[in-house]
Amino acid sequence: MKGHCRFSASKAVKAQLLLRGKVKLESLNIDPRTALGLDASYSERGGVGIGAAVLTSLETLEPVDCKIYISRVCVPYIPGLLAFRELAVMAPAASPLSPKADVVMVDGHGIAHPRRFGIASHVGVILERPSIGVAKRKLTGRLVEEAGVRYVVQNGEKLAVVVGEPPRGVYVSPGHMITLEEAASVAKAAVKPGGWMPEPTRLADRISRAVKTIVKGQTLISYSHTSLCSARLGPGVEDLERPLLKAGIEVE
DNA sequence: GCGACAG
DNA sequence: ATCTTGTCGC
Numbered sequence: 001m002k003g004h005c006r007f008s009a010s011k012a013v014k015a016q017l018l019l020r021g022k023v024k025l026e027s028l029n030i031d032p033r034t035a036l037g038l039d040a041s042y043s044e045r046g047g048v049g050i051g052a053a054v055l056t057s058l059e060t061l062e063p064v065d066c067k068i069y070i071s072r073v074c075v076p077y078i079p080g081l082l083a084f085r086e087l088a089v090m091a092p093a094a095s096p097l098s099p100k101a102d103v104v105m106v107d108g109h110g111i112a113h114p115r116r117f118g119i120a121s122h123v124g125v126i127l128e129r130p131s132i133g134v135a136k137r138k139l140t141g142r143l144v145e146e147a148g149v150r151y152v153v154q155n156g157e158k159l160a161v162v163v164g165e166p167p168r169g170v171y172v173s174p175g176h177m178i179t180l181e182e183a184a185s186v187a188k189a190a191v192k193p194g195g196w197m198p199e200p201t202r203l204a205d206r207i208s209r210a211v212k213t214i215v216k217g218q219t220l221i222s223y224s225h226t227s228l229c230s231a232r233l234g235p236g237v238e239d240l241e242r243p244l245l246k247a248g249i250e251v252e
Numbered sequence: 253g254c255g256a257c258a259g
Numbered sequence: 260a261t262c263t264t265g266t267c268g269c
Contacts, residue, residue: 040259044261077260079257085260086259108258118258139258171258212261259260 005074012081013115020117022125028178032102032130032186033058037200038094038123039107040086041208042073043215048237049073050215051089052208052229055097056200061192063203063225065100068211068249069093071234079139082108083119090119091126092232103178103186104131105200110175110183112152112160114140124176131175132183133160134201138171163188168196211249215240220247 037054048070055065069092075085086108098104109118110133118139124131141154143162152160152171160173161184172187174180190198197205203225210223211231220226230250233240241251 082259135258
């Protein structure tokens with residue numbers, strides 16, 4: 001039987017309004033050497049979510065460690081409330097690695113959000129780590145160009161910097177414990193030559209998608225970085241242990 | 253009422 | 260984000 005899913009959008013909004021008071025946008029004050037890239041994929045028919053956290057060197061832009069968390073999901077996607085859907089699988093994947101990361105980079109917006117509390121801010125506050133939002137599309141605000149730099153602006157506030165040329169570009173906004181300028185600088189430096197997405201979130205995206213094929217019962221042909229990963233399983237997906245082990249992914 | 257709408 | 264066939268381009 002499918003478990004009940006209770007989710008109140010109005011209560012979620014209230015939680016955001018409460019938690020956003022914790023956000024600090026002060027300077028990072030260091031040169032970050034590692035970033036933890038976060039993303040999630042879903043096997044919708046099974047109602048299963050896959051959260052991936054990839055610790056990435058900002059010197060080499062190569063992955064150095066990876067955690068996967070898989071669980072049933074039931075919260076719907078509602079624009080502005082993305083975090084409530086993704087955090088359930090993203091946070092458990094991220095917590096063991098976040099102490100080792102200088103900054104957390106999340107697929108989605110930071111303060112470039114209607115209530116200034118996108119998923120990257122939410123993650124930063126929860127993990128108490130500096131965080132950056134990297135989104136492929138704009139959620140709120142308008143585009144303004146200033147001195148050759150394009151910003152997302154709302155109510156006179158600069159919320160995000162556009163890195164690259166959309167749709168082959170990303171909107172970068174601070175999540176927590178970092179400034180807009182620093183967030184943009186870190187994200188830009190994490191884009192490989194010829195690439196358009198910063199490596200930490202790009203790697204998290206690729207790995208979570210690779211694991212999704214296993215969840216769907218398909219065979220993972222080969223993806224070199226999955227061997228770096230270890231997975232943990234939430235309630236209701238214990239039957240995935242075999243296929244994951246067979247694909248070379250350690251299960252804790 | 254209308255347009256916009258991360259993943 | 261996911262689903263999904265063929266199709267267009269490097």
